[in-house]
Amino acid sequence: MGTKRKITGRYFLKVIVGLLVVGVALSMGFGMTIAQPPEVKIGVIYPLSGPVAHAGKMSKDAVALCVDYINNKYPDLPIPIGNWEGIPGLNGAKIKLIFADHRGEPDRGADLAKKLILDDKVVGICGCYHSSVTKTVSTVCEKYKIPMINPESTSPVLTKRGYKWFFRATPHDRIFVRDFFEFLELLTQGKVSGVKAVPKEEIDEIGVCTENTEWGAGTRNVIKEFAKKYGYKIVSDVIYAHESPDLTAEVRRLLAPKPETLMFASYISDAILLTKTMKEFKAKANIFWSQDVGFYQPKYMETFGPAINGILNRTVFSKKLFAVKPVAKYINVEFKKRSGVDFMGTSARAFTGMQAWAYVLNKAGSTDPEAIRKAAETIEIPGKELIVPWKGIKFENVGGETNQNTWSSGLIVQYQAQQPEIIYPLDVATAKFIYPWPGLK
């Protein structure tokens, strides 16, 4: 019994010493953990399921790639983030992305924004693709005073609400539509390369076909406004639900008055359905223009192959930019390796939006929301460090808008040999314009 007690005592001593050793080791480990740069959480809200999940996934891949560049050293990357290992202004803190799927539902988006802000304690939000969801999510951010950088929602109204915590990097639909009408004017003046002056009577009857959410309806209003301003007539005006399984009646209505210029705003599944239906109808017009998104996605290009040649798209990105933007080419190689597709307008803007987030955090040097907001208000990111062909990123309050990136701009591309060639602005055009639209062959 006595021996047993002795052994137990020694054993007890060993345990105490062992525990102390483990404790010291753990505390050292803990100390080391504390010494590690902390994480900065950013909430990313995209439609990862539902009819536009494809666009959401591309955006998700793009922001994830951007964060990989920010968090890890890529010395070959020819922009400053290649040399970063975390955010330098935050002692090398790594960005941690928390993704959420809003399914295209504004109320779900708002609830998820609350989750990210109140539960996950993110320092800011990035997203949300759909303008309607961006509306409710930005309202939540405004309420909780958390900054939000929106890379790709183009409804003009988003920056007209006087929100202090909402920053938009992309040009919006007013800019895109205005660019198109200015392009038409140049076309009538004979200034567009590859085609003689086109009489206005050949292109002045417009058929408008837009999907019916916030984005499509907003585009439609802006088209109407600019058509009036530039002296064009809207001869058919069709609005449809983008989940529609059949668009025959809509296409018939669109084509009935024989419009000379067709203008679209569609998501991917409806863009494919519209094109298929128009092919059946042997649709003819002189110009076919669309608002990026559905008509400017790899899936759309794969589906129709050479039939898409001649279609015009507004966008902010084209592979043709690689000649003047080696950084875009470099990053696109990695993006294609990881996601299987090239950068397109949506994914390129998502990458740029996350890049803007990194620069803003670096400038703020703090995770305090007010410091981040002030940094965003004063940041100037030069265009040479971006993959999109903008002058850069500078959020300004002009023309009744707040925190709109006034250094952003759009491109008009035309599919030629299944490649998007830049047509406008004329000084960066990479090909001659094909006129008239050859139709869907």
Added chain:
Amino acid sequence: MQIRTLKDALSFGDLPASERIGFILFIIFCLIFPWIIKGGFAQAVMVQFLVFCLYGLGWNLIGGYGGQVALGQAKNVGMSAYTVALLMVRWDISFWASTPLGVIEATIESFILGYFLFRLRGHYFAIATIAVSLVWQQLFINWNFVGGARGIELPLREPPNFIYMRFDSDIYYHYFAFLLVMLAILYMNWFRKSKLGYQLRAITSNEDVAESLGINAHWVKVKAYCITGVFAGMGGAFYTVYYGYIDPFSVMHLELSIMIALMTMIGGAGSMWGPIIGAMILIPLDRYLGAWLGGRGIIGVDFMIYAMMVMIISAYEPRGIWGIIEKARRKR
């Protein structure tokens, strides 16, 4: 008469003790929820749950007690939501003044449509409610005065603003929604003991027999449909100020109508607590699975789990969870 009505609404004495205890636990749970669960998402889901309780309790009246497969509840939600939003945005009318107008609007619209729709029966009625709902949604999508497809956004006001119901915390919305649900429960408690309640159940059992007993089935159904409109109208008004933005896709979508009906059926249509049980299961399931799996890139699995759950419950007991509870109670 009024005192009797109030007594009927407040008296739960005819219910089994287990139901009364369950009801008290529900009240306690709702009262303490914001204080014990601090998560922002949990509170948002709770508010959603309460709003769907309200929708469901209303739909239960016509769909459960009345046995009418009315799949157009979203149109009533939307009518009230739009009325409130328009009054608040265009004429700067307070929430408290615009909500009664929104609810009246939804009720009048229910009366007019119900008057014609209840000429139909069975599948024809169900299809007609879907059709009317879709037409309504299309009208609002194309009507510029109400913002068209772009919807209406309420201006941000400095919180707290009781007049326009703008608060910086969900707690206020939680208790307001809870108050609405409590009023709805008290109304339903009165309703099930009322003449209208008995008439409606008689019609559900056998409409021809009920009519032979002197019940004007058409009129009773129209009245019940109007009350359904009141519940949906209150929910729609609340939704407007809670999210601060409405469009025809969020408040007039067929999916919302189906969700309300499905939730009530899963919980147990025609029972007092069915809509609450249905909302208690489906709303958190939908929101949490979506947030948890969707954010991790496991896309679509949440839909599968959700659908399987609905199928299992429906196959096991077509009367919903309340049917399962009653079965278990009878066995004892």
